[in-house]
């Protein structure tokens with residue numbers, strides 16, 4: 122392991138906002154924090170939003186700074202990435218941010234029934250050909266259903282048309298409620314990559330030029346998502362960009378978005394769909 126990684130791992134141990142359960146604390150058994158994030162970590166009973174695969178945690182931090190009335194937990198397995206967000210939350214004493222270093226596969230041992238209000242999945246690996254590892258597969262949705270509140274929302278923001286279409290088909294074929302769907306949220310709007318973020322500048326970045334007149338933005342504003350979460354939540358979709366998102370945007374890759382509910386009785390069925398249509402070049 123490189124010196125820089127060792128230094129970050131050591132520093133991680135000093136951050137009270139970073140929870141790093143050992144495997145034996147979550148493998149096949151419940152962690153003591155399960156059902157107690159409100160009282161033991163945040164000291165309040167405000168809604169809790171989770172970002173799965175948060176990487177360095179920019180999205181978690183930015184959303185938390187905008188919405189002090191909610192608590193945010195960024196989850197990832199990579200300690201050296203989490204270090205960045207955890208250090209920021211620690212140094213700025215952010216009361217509504219925590220990070221959790223664990224495999225998402227163990228998440229059912231960490232959150233209790235109805236404990237989480239919303240889930241964000243941001244730029245997850247599409248896991249082509251490995252459905253059991255895909256974060257929106259029936260296997261993972263059934264895990265999320267154990268702790269997501271009824272009517273809780275799953276947000277999927279991705280550069281992968283494959284993951285987007287797969288998830289859309291799961292939602293459609295299982296009769297899940299879709300609140301918003303776009304295959305190119307930024308459309309032709311110029312200057313799509315934001316110059317910094319709330320997290321970096323302490324100020325809400327301006328919307329990209331032309332975005333407010335774009336069809337995708339107007340479509341999202343008239344979607345059920347806007348009625349449920351409000352215009353600010355729609356605007357935040359554009360004003361908060363993850364690390365990977367800004368890189369994909371710089372390369373001109375369309376960013377897709379899907380918001381849906383996972384309330385469903387019984388098993389989720391695997392979608393009957395045409396993956397070949399959505400495979401990126403080189404995967405066919």
Ligand SMILES: C[S@@+](CC[C@H](N)C(=O)[O-])C[C@H]1O[C@@H](n2cnc3c(N)ncnc32)[C@H](O)[C@@H]1O
Pocket residue numbers: 173174175176177196197198199202223224225226243244245246363364365366
């Ligand atoms: C492509 S990166 C995206 C990071 C961040 N969301 C962004 O957009 O900048 C995917 C992240 O998901 C994490 N990840 C993937 N599978 C995971 C799993 N099963 N459990 C925990 N973390 C996982 C990886 O460690 C990585 O940091």
